[in-house]
Every structure is written in C-alpha cells, then in structure tokens.
Amino acid sequence: MRELIHQAFQLKELLLLTGLGLIALLAEIFNFRKLLFPIILLGLAGVIATCVLDWKSPDGDRFFFSNMLNVNHYALGFTIVIALVSIFWFLMSEKYFTDETNLTDHFALVLFALVGAFLMVSYSNLVMLFLGIETLSIPLYVLVGSKKNDLASNESAFKYFLMGAFASGFLLFGITLIYGVSGSFDLVQIAAYVSKNPGAIPPLFYAGGLLMLVGMSFKVSAAPFHFWAPDVYQGAPTVITAFMATVVKTAAFGAFFRLFWVAFNQAGAEWSHIMWVMAAATLLIGNITAVFQRSVKRMLAYSSIAHAGFMFIAILAMSKTSGSAILYYACAYSLSSLTAFLVLYLLMQNRAGDDSIDSFNGLVKKNPLLAGSMTIALLSLSGIPPLAGFFAKYFIFVSAINQGFYWLVGIAILGSLIGVYYYFKIIIAMFFRSDSDNGPVTIPSDQKALLFVLSLLILILGLLPGVIINLL
Amino acid sequence: MITGFLIFWPLLAAFLLLLFKGETVKKAALAFSLIELGVTLAAWFQYNHNPKSDNLNLYFPWIQSLNISFDVNMDGISTLLVFLTSLLVPFIILSSFSKSYKNPQAFYMLILLMQMALVGVFVAMDGFLFYIFWELALLPIYFICLLWGGEGRAKITFKFFIYTLFGSLFMLAALIFLYLHTPGQHSFDIKALTAAGAALPAKAQAVFFWCMFLAFAIKMPVFPFHTWQPDTYVNAPTQGTMLLSGIMLKMGTYGLLRWMLPVVPQALHDWGYVAILLSVISVIYGSMVAIDQKDFKRLIAYSSIAHVGLIAAGIIAFNVQGVQGGIVQMISHGINVVGLFFICDIIASRTGTTEISKLGGIRNVAPVFALLSLIVVLGSVALPLTNGFVGEFLLINGIFQAHAAFAVFAGLTIILGAVYMLRSYQKVMLGEVNSLTQNFTDLTMNEKAVLVPIVLLIIFFGVYPKPLLDLAANDVANLVLKYNIGLIK
Numbered sequence: 008m009r010e011l012i013h014q015a016f017q018l019k020e021l022l023l024l025t026g027l028g029l030i031a032l033l034a035e036i037f038n039f040r041k042l043l044f045p046i047i048l049l050g051l052a053g054v055i056a057t058c059v060l061d062w063k064s065p066d067g068d069r070f071f072f073s074n075m076l077n078v079n080h081y082a083l084g085f086t087i088v089i090a091l092v093s094i095f096w097f098l099m100s101e102k103y104f105t106d107e108t109n110l111t112d113h114f115a116l117v118l119f120a121l122v123g124a125f126l127m128v129s130y131s132n133l134v135m136l137f138l139g140i141e142t143l144s145i146p147l148y149v150l151v152g153s154k155k156n157d158l159a160s161n162e163s164a165f166k167y168f169l170m171g172a173f174a175s176g177f178l179l180f181g182i183t184l185i186y187g188v189s190g191s192f193d194l195v196q197i198a199a200y201v202s203k204n205p206g207a208i209p210p211l212f213y214a215g216g217l218l219m220l221v222g223m224s225f226k227v228s229a230a231p232f233h234f235w236a237p238d239v240y241q242g243a244p245t246v247i248t249a250f251m252a253t254v255v256k257t258a259a260f261g262a263f264f265r266l267f268w269v270a271f272n273q274a275g276a277e278w279s280h281i282m283w284v285m286a287a288a289t290l291l292i293g294n295i296t297a298v299f300q301r302s303v304k305r306m307l308a309y310s311s312i313a314h315a316g317f318m319f320i321a322i323l324a325m326s327k328t329s330g331s332a333i334l335y336y337a338c339a340y341s342l343s344s345l346t347a348f349l350v351l352y353l354l355m356q357n358r359a360g361d362d363s364i365d366s367f368n369g370l371v372k373k374n375p376l377l378a379g380s381m382t383i384a385l386l387s388l389s390g391i392p393p394l395a396g397f398f399a400k401y402f403i404f405v406s407a408i409n410q411g412f413y414w415l416v417g418i419a420i421l422g423s424l425i426g427v428y429y430y431f432k433i434i435i436a437m438f439f440r441s442d443s444d445n446g447p448v449t450i451p452s453d454q455k456a457l458l459f460v461l462s463l464l465i466l467i468l469g470l471l472p473g474v475i476i477n478l479l
Numbered sequence: 480m481i482t483g484f485l486i487f488w489p490l491l492a493a494f495l496l497l498l499f500k501g502e503t504v505k506k507a508a509l510a511f512s513l514i515e516l517g518v519t520l521a522a523w524f525q526y527n528h529n530p531k532s533d534n535l536n537l538y539f540p541w542i543q544s545l546n547i548s549f550d551v552n553m554d555g556i557s558t559l560l561v562f563l564t565s566l567l568v569p570f571i572i573l574s575s576f577s578k579s580y581k582n583p584q585a586f587y588m589l590i591l592l593m594q595m596a597l598v599g600v601f602v603a604m605d606g607f608l609f610y611i612f613w614e615l616a617l618l619p620i621y622f623i624c625l626l627w628g629g630e631g632r633a634k635i636t637f638k639f640f641i642y643t644l645f646g647s648l649f650m651l652a653a654l655i656f657l658y659l660h661t662p663g664q665h666s667f668d669i670k671a672l673t674a675a676g677a678a679l680p681a682k683a684q685a686v687f688f689w690c691m692f693l694a695f696a697i698k699m700p701v702f703p704f705h706t707w708q709p710d711t712y713v714n715a716p717t718q719g720t721m722l723l724s725g726i727m728l729k730m731g732t733y734g735l736l737r738w739m740l741p742v743v744p745q746a747l748h749d750w751g752y753v754a755i756l757l758s759v760i761s762v763i764y765g766s767m768v769a770i771d772q773k774d775f776k777r778l779i780a781y782s783s784i785a786h787v788g789l790i791a792a793g794i795i796a797f798n799v800q801g802v803q804g805g806i807v808q809m810i811s812h813g814i815n816v817v818g819l820f821f822i823c824d825i826i827a828s829r830t831g832t833t834e835i836s837k838l839g840g841i842r843n844v845a846p847v848f849a850l851l852s853l854i855v856v857l858g859s860v861a862l863p864l865t866n867g868f869v870g871e872f873l874l875i876n877g878i879f880q881a882h883a884a885f886a887v888f889a890g891l892t893i894i895l896g897a898v899y900m901l902r903s904y905q906k907v908m909l910g911e912v913n914s915l916t917q918n919f920t921d922l923t924m925n926e927k928a929v930l931v932p933i934v935l936l937i938i939f940f941g942v943y944p945k946p947l948l949d950l951a952a953n954d955v956a957n958l959v960l961k962y963n964i965g966l967i968k
Binding site for chain 1: 541542543544545610611614615617618622625626632633637640641644645648649651652655656658659
C-alpha cells in the first residue's frame with residue numbers, strides 16, 4: 008500500500024489530472040466556481056511542466072504500478088500534446104461552461120476524460136488500455152448529450168454510447184483471446200511470446216488481434232467502423248465535437264500505435280493486408296463523403312475520418328520513425344482542427360447556429376482575422392507548406408514509402424487532392440462570394456488572441472518541425 | 480549572402496508594404512523590386528568575377544535529424560533564372576500603374592511573396608527546400624487569380640490549383656523515394672540525390688522520371704496536361720498572367736533541367752523520346768489551336784503552350800545546344816510574353832475587348848504603340864536579330880541531334896507562329912479604324928516605360944546574346960558532358 012502511494016506521488020501527471028477532476032467536483036460544494044477555470048488552466052500547465060521535468064534522456068522505460076503503466080518519452084510526448092491542446096480547448100470553450108451549461112460537473116467530466124487519455128497513451132498492460140478507454144469514453148457519452156433540450160444532441164449521445172459499448176465489447180473480447188493464447192496482459196510479455204514462437208502462433212491469437220483492431224478502429228473512426236462519427240460529431244455541442252476531434256483522437260491514436268508497436272510488432276505481417284484496405288478505405292470514404300457536405304461541422308467530421316486514414320498509414324508502415332510521425336501528425340492535426348472548430352464556433356454564435364458553407368460567405372471583409380485563421384487552418388489541413396499539416400503528411404509519406412507502400416501513397420495523394428477540394432470550398436466562400444443578408448461578425452477579444460496564437464503555432468510548428476520530430 | 484538577400488528581401492519588402500497607403504503602395508513595390516533587380520545584377524557580376532564565391536551560397540541546417548537543410552546556391556543557370564525573375568517583376572508592377580486594383584496592399588504583397596518563392600525555387604540545392612518553394616509559389620498566384628481575376632474565376636483558379644497540386648504531390652513522393660535511397664542517414668542534398676538516382680535500377684528510374692515529369696509537365700504546361708492553362712491565363716488579372724507565363728512556367732522547364740534529367744540518366748535514355756514526343760505534340764497542338772483563336776489573349780495563351788513545348792523538347796534532348804537554347808529561350812520567352820500580355824492589356828483597357836475581329840486600324844491612331852507591338856510580335860515569331868531567334872535556333876539544332884523528325888515538326892513552330900502572330904497583328908493593328916478603335920489613344924508615359932525597355936531588351940539580346948550564353952555555358956557543359964547521357968545515338 009505504501010509502495011502504491013509512493014508511486015502515485017512519483018507519477019505527478021496522473022496525480023495532477025485526477026486531482027483537478029476532484030477539485031472540479033468540489034467547486035460546487037465549496038462555492039469557488041469562479042476560481043475553477045484558472046485552477047484548471049494552471050493545473051494543465053503543471054501537467055506539461057511535470058512532463059518536461061520527467062523528460063530524462065536517454066529514453067527509458069519508467070514502469071509504474073507493477074508494470075501497468077510505462078511513462079516513457081512516447082507517453083510524455085503524447086501527454087504534452089494532449090495537455091496543450093486541452094488548454095487551448097478550455098480557453099475556447101469558456102462560454103460553453105458559463106452560458107450553455109451551468110454545471111461544474113462538466114468540467115470534472117472533461118478532466119476525467121483527460122485522465123483516461125493519459126492512461127491510454129501510457130498503458131503497458133491491456134487491462135490498463137481498456138480502463139483508459141472506458142475512463143475516456145464514459146464522460147464523453149454524457150458530454151455529447153449535454154445539450155439536453157436538443158434532439159440531435161440526445162440522439163448522438165445515444166448512438167455514440169451504443170456504438171462505443173459495442174466497440175468496447177470487441178476490444179475486450181480481443182484482449183481475452185490474446186490473453187488466452189499468450190497468457191499475459193502485459194504488452195512486453197505478449198511481444199516476447201510472439202518472438203519466441205515464430206510460425207507456431209495459433210490462429211486464435213490473430214483472431215484476438217483482429218478483434219482489437221476492430222475495437223480500436225471504432226475508437227479512431229477508421230473505415231468501415233466510422234459510421235457513428237459524422238452523426239455524433241454533428242449532433243454534439245460544437246465544443247465537444249472539437250474536443251473529440253482533437254484530444255480524443257490524439258489519445259486514441261497514441262493507444263492504437265502503442266498496441267501495434269510494442270505488442271504486435273513482430274506479428275504485423277498477418278493483418279497488414281486488412282490494415283492496408285482499411286487505410287485506403289478510410290482515406291477515400293472520409294475525403295469523398297466530405298465533398299458532399301453542406302454543413303461545415305459535418306464536413307470537419309468527415310475530414311477527421313480522412314485524417315485518421317493518414318495516421319492509420321503510420322501504424323501500418325511500422326518503422327522506428329512512425330512514433331514521432333504519428334505524434335507530429337496528431338499535434339498538427341489537432342491544432343489545425345481546433346482552429347477550424349473555433350472559427351466555426353465563433354461564427355455560429357453570430358449566425359444563430361447556422362453552420363452551412365454559405366455562412367462563411369464574404370467573411371474576409373467582415374472579419375479578416377477570423378477568415379485569416381480559418382484559411383491558415385484549412386491550408387494546414389490540406390497539407391500546404393510551410394504549415395504544420397504539410398510536414399505531418401510528409402512524415403507519413405516518408406514512412407510509407409520507406410516500407411514500400413507505393414500504391415497507398417498514391418491513394419493518399421488522391422485523398423489529399425480531394426481534401427483540398429472541400430477545404431477550398433470554404434476558402435473560396437470566404438474570399439470570393441459576397442454576403443448581403445447576414446449581419447456583422449463580432450468576436451470577443453480574448454478569442455481574437457486565441458485565434459492569433461493558434462494560427463501562429465501552426466506556422467511555427469511548420470517552420471520548425473524538428474521541435475516535435477526530434478523528441479522520440 | 481547575396482542569394483539569401485535575394486530570397487528574403489521580397490519577403491521583407493512584402494511586409495514593408497504595410498507601411499504604405501494608397502497610391503504610394505505601387506511606387507514602394509516598384510522601388511523594392513528594383514532593389515532586388517540591382518542586387519541580382521550584383522550577383523551576376525559576382526558570378527562572372529568568381530563563380531565559386533561564398534557570397535553566392537547560403538547554408539544552414541533546418542531539420543537536422545532528417546538532414547534537411549536550407550541550402551541555396553547560384554550557379555550560372557540559377558543566376559540567369561533569378562535574373563529573369565528580378566527583371567520581369569518590376570515590369571509587371573509597372574504595368575499595373577494605370578490600373579487601380581481594390582486592396583492594392585494585398586495585391587503587391589502577393590506579387591512580392593510570389594517573387595520570393597520563385598527565386599527560392601531557382602536557387603534551392605536541397606530537394607526538400609525546392610519542394611517547399613515550389614508549393615509556396617502556388618499560394619500567392621492562386622489568391623491573385625482568385626481575388627482580382629475575371630468572370631468565373633473561382634472555378635477556373637480552383638482547377639488550376641488542384642491540377643498543379645496533383646503534379647506536385649507526385650513530385651514529393653518521387654523526391655522522398657529518392658531520399659530514402661541515399662546512403663546512410665539519408666539526405667536531400669542535390670549531389671546525394673543525383674548519385675542515388677543514377678544508381679537506381681532502370682524501372683525505378685522510369686517511375687521517378689514520370690512522377691517528376693508529371694509535376695513539371697503540368698506546370699509548363701505540356702500536352703495533354705495543358706487544359707487548365709488557357710482559361711487561367713485569360714481569367715487572371717494581367718499581372719497574374721504575366722507572372723504565370725513569364726516566370727512560373729519556367730519553374731517546370733528549370734525543374735526538368737536541374738531535378739529530373741541529370742538525376743535519372745537511364746530513364747532519360749529509355750523514356751526521353753516519349754517525353755520529347757509529348758513536347759513536340761504541344762508545339763504543333765498549341766500552334767494549331769492558336770491559329771483558330773478569336774481572342775487575342777487566348778491566342779497568346781496557346782502560343783505559350785507551343786513555345787514552352789519547344790523549350791521542353793530542347794532540354795529533354797539534353798545536349799549542349801538544346802539546353803543552352805532552352806535557357807536562353809526561357810529568358811526570351813519571359814520577356815516577350817510579358818510584352819505581349821501587356822499589349823493585350825492596353826488594348827483591352829482602351830477598347831474593352833480583345834476579340835480580334837472587332838479590332839483593327841490601331842496603327843492609324845496609335846503609331847508608336849503599333850510599332851513597339853510589332854517588334855514584340857516579331858520577337859515572339861523568332862525573326863533573326865530578335866531574342867526569340869537565338870533560342871529557337873539553338874533549340875531546333877539540339878532537337879535535330881536527338882532525331883531529325885522531331886526537329887522537322889518542332890521547326891513548324893516558326894512557320895505556324897508567323898501565321899497566327901502576324902495574321903492577328905494585321906487584323907488588330909492594320910486596316911481601317913472602326914467605332915471601337917477610332918478613339919484609341921497612343922501610349923502614356925507609364926506604358927512607354929514598360930514597352931520601350933522590353934523592346935530594347937528584345938533587340939539587345941537578339942543582336943548580342945553572348946552574356947546570356949556565357950553565363951550558363953560552363954554549367955551546361957558540366958551538366959551535359961559529365962553525364963554524357965544525351966539522346967544522341
């Protein structure tokens with residue numbers, strides 16, 4: 008017991024996140040709701056700071072709680088990205104917490120989801136993976152449905168819950184089969200089992216791996232398990248959608264990659280064909296369907312599926328640079344996507360909730376900052392240099408070409424072009440079309456600053472990609 | 480150092496424009512571009528003085544772990560193309576003086592940003608950096624065309640953007656492929672890439688060849704990748720068209736010369752004929768379609784396809800004459816086409832149309848304009864003693880060494896060029912004035928300031944092309960003879 012407590016204090020990131028969640032719950036009782044917001048921001052900054060302090064080169068395993076968690080550089084890197092994006096997300100959604108819902112337990116839900124995210128990127132045991140995913144998902148089911156009077160929000164919460172539970176079932180089933188064959192939940196032990204028994208691994212193991220693949224694909228919304236994503240993204244309150252598209256996706260890919268990198272690295276060839284098809288399908292379905300959307304929110308949902316396809320390639324083309332490639336992609340995509348969602352959110356406030364492409368008409372004249380940030384975000388999402396999104400794609404291409412997936416690169420190129428097509432629809436609407444019937448667009452000054460900082464970060468990350476790519 | 484200045488000065492200048500307001504923006508932009516021209520000439524002198532001077536290169540690591548560096552250097556070929564860029568941008572800016580574009584600050588900023596990217600493309604010696612500048616050049620021109628273009632521009636510029644990006648992404652994949660074949664820690668350095676390319680098996684070389692060719696062929700454009708071009712040229716604002724045709728298409732021909740042909744000699748040997756064939760088809764196709772055009776601006780656009788096809792064919796032939804001719808013709812075509820589009824713009828602003836059949840008799844009312852136009856037109860049909868002649872002569876000579884049949888068909892460009900250029904000149908300038916042209920005023924001072932220097936350059940380089948030929952001679956010889964991979968049997 009004492010050892011456990013000692014370790015809990017060693018793992019300050021987890022302690023801080025859980026502590027923040029508990030403080031958020033207490034805020035209502037002890038009536039310091041006004042202080043809560045700065046406390047959370049400080050706490051998240053603290054998480055980043057502790058990650059930086061724990062960063063001791065060279066990279067080494069740091070096991071906690073009898074090998075349940077392994078907080079190595081990979082985990083720390085993902086935690087930094089998650090915490091950073093969360094800070095921006097909180098700054099963006101202050102209005103959601105004050106105006107749209109009046110309950111501080113929403114803060115607590117988000118923070119507990121972050122605890123889940125942390126577990127997901129630092130697990131070293133399949134049980135911990137499952138726990139992390141559930142800790143992340145259950146608060147999200149509630150948050151998606153937090154617009155209680157809105158039918159779409161309720162529907163999407165229900166859909167998300169049903170699908171999520173289904174996926175968890177698959178995952179759990181897969182974990183059981185893997186355990187049955189290898190006799191362990193531990194990633195390292197599973198990997199050892201695979202390398203010790205080359206050619207003699209029973210099919211049950213692969214069945215387990217496939218079921219886990221299905222479960223994880225649900226979570227990252229990769230085709231053909233993506234059907235929940237557009238409806239849920241559209242129905243959920245915009246800020247929650249932004250949270251799901253950025254923080255949750257980052258965590259899910261962190262977990263996904265770790266599973267295949269540590270545990271299944273040697274066994275990968277068996278399901279690489281299936282993953283190839285899934286990656287190609289995700290890229291094409293995500294991008295092609297996005298073209299036909301009139302609602303920008305829904306379009307961004309499909310675009311997030313398409314980007315999942317890109318990150319999927321990094322998992323398929325497993326090499327020693329894939330980890331940093333996926334971290335960079337997650338970071339670049341999260342920042343760009345968050346900016347796009349922020350612009351959309353601010354615009355929807357001025358347009359009575361209208362999120363069609365037409366609501367962007369002539370935005371450059373009405374609010375150049377909003378239009379400029381959106382342009383930077385969309386150019387980054389399309390992968391135009393020198394913005395962050397370009398390097399993200401570049402690193403994916405490098406790992407794919409390195410492993411000889413030439414046709415997949417061809418499909419990815421096609422996907423990017425289709426991506427340009429629908430991202431540019433918004434740019435053209437903002438710069439080219441004129442808007443006569445809608446009023447002016449005003450945004451609060453703190454959001455202006457946030458937009459500016461985010462755009463700048465996208466540019467800086469693009470000019471100095473070494474900052475992240477050299478981490479791992 | 481000089482090279483670094485040439486890249487970053489336009490960037491800085493673009494932001495300095497924010498300090499200016501109203502009419503002074505134009506003048507400031509012109510002044511900034513003239514500074515760039517001055518420094519380019521200084522670089523030229525520096526190169527003549529000492530080609531290996533440290534002044535001409537700049538190197539610092541960018542993404543160290545991936546061996547990507549900011550590595551720029553000016554050799555003879557780069558110097559010439561930077562010279563072309565720096566020479567044309569002041570003309571392009573000056574040619575807009577009689578117009579008042581809405582939001583001039585943004586307009587001139589984009590032109591200067593474009594200039595930065597173009598100079599970067601021509602001096603980058605790192606494959607990755609080359610790609611970055613290549614893509615960067617696309618954004619300003621896209622916004623120039625989108626914001627200040629003509630009717631239906633959203634669709635047209637969009638097609639242009641997607642088309643070019645399509646090619647570029649294949650180029651990116653090809654460059655990564657080559658990068659992964661460099662030994663050890665991998666490198667994007669042009670020497671390492673060239674060495675890696677030559678060592679590839681023939682099949683891999685062919686894939687690289689066609690991926691790169693796709694990107695360059697779309698940019699130039701070469702048949703059958705030209706479909707974006709006429710609409711884009713016609714719809715873009717005149718300055719955008721000038722940037723596109725005068726400088727940007729040279730990115731494609733330059734790319735052939737620097738980043739494709741020397742890298743995969745075996746593929747050039749195996750597939751060069753097909754590439755030349757496509758280029759020669761462009762020559763014939765562009766000329767034939769140009770003959771049939773009713774609109775002067777569209778006619779110039781198609782004639783540009785013909786001209787650039789000839790340049791590409793000569794460069795792909797990859798012998799001294801062909802490459803030399805290609806380089807000289809890149810400069811000449813840049814100067815001539817800017818002149819032609821400016822003439823077109825003057826006609827359009829005076830009469831409101833560029834339809835050939837509606838015009839006529841302009842010489843009777845504007846003799847100076849007609850005379851200067853004639854010289855530009857003659858330069859473009861490659862009359863001896865104009866700049867066009869030098870390049871085309873060398874090009875056809877080079878193509879002939881590859882195969883006589885190619886030269887015969889490519890040579891048709893001179894005849895066909897004379898047909899459509901002179902016939903349209905006759906219809907537009909000669910004959911009787913009509914209601915549209917009777918009030919045609921002759922050139923203003925601003926317009927003369929553009930056209931007179933262009934005409935002088937056309938004659939100067941026609942009579943005395945030696946500086947252009949000398950500047951690149953060493954590098955061309957090195958490039959061609961070192962690899963000895965021309966298509967000569």
